[in-house]
Amino acid sequence: VLRVSLGCFIFFWVMFATTFGTRKLQGVRNSWHSGCWTLKFLVYAVSIVTPFIIPNIFIQLYGEIARMGAGIFLILQLISMLHLISWCNKRWMPYAGSNQCGLFGLFLSTVSFIASFAGILVLYILYVPNSSCMFNIFTIIWTAVLVKIMMAVSLHSKVNEGLLSSGIMGSYIVFLCWSALHRYYLILRFIFLVCPST
Numbered sequence: 268v269l270r271v272s273l274g275c276f277i278f279f280w281v282m283f284a285t286t287f288g289t290r291k292l293q294g295v296r297n298s299w300h301s302g303c304w305t306l307k308f309l310v311y312a313v314s315i316v317t318p319f320i321i322p323n324i325f326i327q328l329y330g331e332i333a334r335m336g337a338g339i340f341l342i343l344q345l346i347s348m349l350h351l352i353s354w355c356n357k358r359w360m361p362y363a364g365s366n367q368c369g370l371f372g373l374f375l376s377t378v379s380f381i382a383s384f385a386g387i388l389v390l391y392i393l394y395v396p397n398s399s400c401m402f403n404i405f406t407i408i409w410t411a412v413l414v415k416i417m418m419a420v421s422l423h424s425k426v427n428e429g430l431l432s433s434g435i436m437g438s439y440i441v442f443l444c445w446s447a448l449h450r451y452y453l454i455l456r457f458i459f460l461v462c463p464s465t
Contacts, residue, residue, distance in 0.1 A: 269330045274315035276333075281310060303326070348439055356432045379434030386441035387411045394448045403448060408462045410444040413437075 286300040316324065359372035387407060394403045412435040419434035 273318040278311050278314035309357035352432045352435050360429050376430035376434040379438045383437040383441045
């Protein structure tokens with residue numbers, strides 16, 4: 268897994284380094300970014316194969332560094348998500364003193380909360396086959412509590428941000444919960460498939 272992860276890291280770092288600062292649609296670097304699929308596939312294949320010839324000590328070092336990188340990635344992803352939510356809130360929710368209706372924002376926030384609570388229900392159905400799955404139950408309940416807390420805080424008179432931002436963030440948190448439980452399930456399934464005696 269670490270070797271494939273390193274291969275993907277090498278490929279995407281090469282893509283980042285070769286396309287950073289591209290501004291013109293007709294530029295050479297943009298055509299590399301948007302096209303050249305055969306060449307990119309070859310670069311990807313070389314990037315994936317290269318870590319398999321690297322000694323184990325470097326792969327283990329990469330694994331330790333990748334843990335910190337994963338945390339940084341999650342922080343950047345969260346910042347990006349907050350930026351998107353802020354943009355959606357400014358675009359579709361009326362601000363105080365305006366004559367905007369905000370119907371689309373209300374519709375999106377309703378859909379987001381319905382999706383959040385439906386997602387939590389689906390998580391219970393998929394990942395809690397019996398009451399002995401305490402980790403899954405705790406994770407799903409904590410996610411539901413976070414969604415309700417965000418809803419209550421966004422409706423508080425001192426915050427007064429409306430339901431759109433908390434609805435979108437609630438949907439995102441349910442997605443993260445599903446992603447974590449799904450990976451946890453796949454890891455357990457792999458362990459029990461490889462080591463059925465445990």
